[in-house]
Amino acid sequence: MKLPYERPTLRKLTAGALNKFGPRAGVRPVTALDGVAVGELVARFGSPLFVLSERQLRRSYQAAVRAFGTRYPRVQLAWSYKTNYLNAVCRVFHQEGAWAEVVSGMELEKALLNGVPGPHILFNGPGKRRADLERACAVDAVVHLDNADELHLLLDVAAGRPRRPRVALRVNLNAGIVPQWDRFGFNLENGEAWQALSRLVASGQLELVGLHCHIGTYILQPAAYGAAATKLAALAQRCARELHTVVQYLDLGGGFPSTNTLKGAYLPATDTVPPLDDYAEAVAGALLGAGFKTDDLPLLVLEAGRALVDEAGSLIGTVLANKRLADGRRATILDFGVNLLFTSFWYDHHISPTREFSADTEPTVLYGPLCMNIDMLRESIALPLLAPGDTVVVHKVGAYNMSQWQQFINLRPYVVLIDQAGQPHVIRAAETLEYLQQLEQVPAHLLG
Numbered sequence: 001m002k003l004p005y006e007r008p009t010l011r012k013l014t015a016g017a018l019n020k021f022g023p024r025a026g027v028r029p030v031t032a033l034d035g036v037a038v039g040e041l042v043a044r045f046g047s048p049l050f051v052l053s054e055r056q057l058r059r060s061y062q063a064a065v066r067a068f069g070t071r072y073p074r075v076q077l078a079w080s081y082k083t084n085y086l087n088a089v090c091r092v093f094h095q096e097g098a099w100a101e102v103v104s105g106m107e108l109e110k111a112l113l114n115g116v117p118g119p120h121i122l123f124n125g126p127g128k129r130r131a132d133l134e135r136a137c138a139v140d141a142v143v144h145l146d147n148a149d150e151l152h153l154l155l156d157v158a159a160g161r162p163r164r165p166r167v168a169l170r171v172n173l174n175a176g177i178v179p180q181w182d183r184f185g186f187n188l189e190n191g192e193a194w195q196a197l198s199r200l201v202a203s204g205q206l207e208l209v210g211l212h213c214h215i216g217t218y219i220l221q222p223a224a225y226g227a228a229a230t231k232l233a234a235l236a237q238r239c240a241r242e243l244h245t246v247v248q249y250l251d252l253g254g255g256f257p258s259t260n261t262l263k264g265a266y267l268p269a270t271d272t273v274p275p276l277d278d279y280a281e282a283v284a285g286a287l288l289g290a291g292f293k294t295d296d297l298p299l300l301v302l303e304a305g306r307a308l309v310d311e312a313g314s315l316i317g318t319v320l321a322n323k324r325l326a327d328g329r330r331a332t333i334l335d336f337g338v339n340l341l342f343t344s345f346w347y348d349h350h351i352s353p354t355r356e357f358s359a360d361t362e363p364t365v366l367y368g369p370l371c372m373n374i375d376m377l378r379e380s381i382a383l384p385l386l387a388p389g390d391t392v393v394v395h396k397v398g399a400y401n402m403s404q405w406q407q408f409i410n411l412r413p414y415v416v417l418i419d420q421a422g423q424p425h426v427i428r429a430a431e432t433l434e435y436l437q438q439l440e441q442v443p444a445h446l447l448g
């Protein structure tokens with residue numbers, strides 16, 4: 001077969017490399033995802049295309065359960081819906097045993113439709129409406145209280161109900177993370193959390209079952225979780241001692257990193273992100289050392305989001321065109337933009353070609369197809385000289401992209417799940433103009 005022509009290039013050597021050998025050269029092609037050829041996927045479902053690996057979803061989930069479950073006797077994961085609430089993804093995790101963690105009325109309904117029993121739904125979020133709280137009470141979900149106004153609203157909703165609503169208190173605390181997330185929940189250190197606990201227990205109208213905190217996202221310090229666990233445990237013990245209320249669970253939230261590299265990071269995340277075992281070790285150590293009697297150890301709830309789903313997602317795209325910028329840099333235009341790959345605003349996503357090239361690469365700017373200056377996917381990435389029609393795979397895109405994506409300028413593409421036998425299934429169809437227009441109405445005076 002005749003090899004495609006690749007134009008010769010001159011390349012400036014970059015100083016300041018990681019070590020005396022420079023950054024790892026050579027770009028390896030990724031020709032298949034879970035055994036299904038990229039070309040076959042594109043032929044069947046078009047490009048761009050989101051692909052999820054059921055095998056990886058289950059593998060990541062089981063690894064998390066193993067990490068925490070081998071160190072602490074009572075562990076329960078609750079799937080963070082906002083991280084990826086495609087029903088097929090949620091159901092994989094629910095099949096594995098996950099509860100649901102939701103942050104809106106819409107997510108609550110999705111969890112119920114996915115068959116999650118109300119008592120296994122943890123309702124977080126800073127903006128719950130009265131109707132949301134009524135619905136949560138009706139299905140016996142656990143309301144994670146965020147603020148005093150919400151507490152009062154829930155007390156009002158609770159009055160006249162046959163069953164006391166079950167609640168947990170969301171607490172924000174200093175775990176050594178800067179900046180401290182203090183906008184969600186009640187502050188621990190200034191006494192606000194204790195005041196709320198006293199108030200809600202004294203009301204006699206709510207059943208306190210848990211304490212919750214979520215210290216941030218993409219947290220790289222396992223010790224912060226140890227600090228948070230110690231503080232929550234002490235708060236639970238104070239509830240038992242002074243309020244005569246035994247808290248059933250401590251929920252340490254999510255925030256564990258995936259192995260995506262943050263923009264500006266010096267080393268790739270695969271070399272620097274601590275394994276989940278380190279987080280589990282910190283949390284289990286703190287809880288087991290907190291002074292609970294063995295029979296009284298609270299259930300440990302975790303709401304890991306990105307750490308469970310990021311790696312299972314890939315985005316296939318196609319090169320539309322190449323050009324030179326005024327300063328001589330090579331620019332490549334792909335068929336997906338930041339509206340589909342939201343996480344490109346903070347990650348340097350790893351991107352692979354899907355066929356063999358010669359060893360030569362060139363620093364390239366990757367743009368999307370949007371007519372917007374911000375539509376840049378990678379500021380500089382070493383890639384071979386891709387030609388129009390060549391496909392690429394963006395790795396580890398499972399978290400947040402398929403929930404934060406925007407329908408903008410173009411329609412959103414297919415999402416497929418490759419099952420454990422290597423069979424692709426459509427789990428969200430590509431949008432059509434007809435689907436989009438369904439919600440629009442044109443006033444009569446603008447017709448004709």
Ligand SMILES: *Cc1c(COP(=O)(O)O)cnc(C)c1O
Nearest residue numbers: 080124217254255303304305306
């Ligand atoms: C978003 C969120 C999560 C998941 O966060 P990750 O950083 O994706 O692990 C968990 N709990 C709450 C309350 C959240 O808001």
